[in-house]
Amino acid sequence: MSTPGADSAPQLPDYVPVPESALGPALNADGYYVDRVQDNLFWVTDGTYQSAFLATPAGVVLFDAPPTIGGNLRRAVDEITAAENVPNTVTHLVYSHHHADHAGASYLFGDVVRIGHTETRRLLQRDNDRARPVPDVTFEENYTLEVGGSRVELVYHGPNHSPDNIYIHFPDHDTLMLIDIVNIGWVPIYNLNLSEDVPGYLEAPDRAMEYSWTNFLGGHLGKLGRRDDVVLHQQYIADIVDSSHAALASVDPTPYFMRYGENAWAGVAGYLDAVTNAAAAPVISKYTGVLAAADVPALTTTTTFSILQSIRLDLGGGSQVHP
Known part of the structure; x- marks a missing residue:
């Protein structure tokens, strides 16, 4: 006798194990991990999202408030400030x-001073x-925040992942926070982390490397990054760019338009799918087992599609001009 619904159960694919280099520390019983980055700068993760905070004698400065961490941000702050003997x-x-x-x-943090870019x-x-009150303090290009003897530089270099995504530099803590660009x-994830400005996204890691830092907070997953992690991301993206140029030069669109x-x-769909798959295939093969989820086809493929379309539309690559 068959189990009801068994025939409709999805057949899910298997993937290679996540590399040890991509795994972060274990979460506590409440579902979060908090640790010191350097001095009085701390980071919090639930394994999927990240936040950070400065614990100062004048109070706590929080950087982002992801809802998946939610109330655990308060628990993390209370845990650390009690240990550091500073206000929570x-x-x-x-x-x-x-x-x-x-x-x-x-919104969980009530009446605090919120700071963000004008956009x-x-x-x-x-x-x-x-749930997301508008910032009280805004800036156009840069803003220096000083609280309780701790200094943070907030800088806007133009759109990348989103129109307003900023660089958060902790010069006294040897750390850079740049969200949704590099997943350590x-x-x-899909389409370059769902980024809205592909040229800006591609440029952002180069901008990040111009800053002085050892520790990197990327906003996602459970690991604190280092400069080598960003370099690996740059190599992965560069390989997609090179492979996209090669595919645009080698895949003939004629059969697809003749057929349909x-x-x-x-x-158009047949041609673009063929170019995207041709460009993504060698990258998937090269990075499987090196970067986690590289073998999940839709991820590298959709990221390749976004880059390939930017090459076509923003840079004019692969354009066929009618004689």
């Missing part, structure tokens, strides 16, 4: 950018989400 009051909250997955627990303020006003030890005739979108 959160006085400031810095938004890296406006997206709800990194800012959606902001963050505009986008949060547009979104009208009570892992490939990007007046169904122009079918011809």
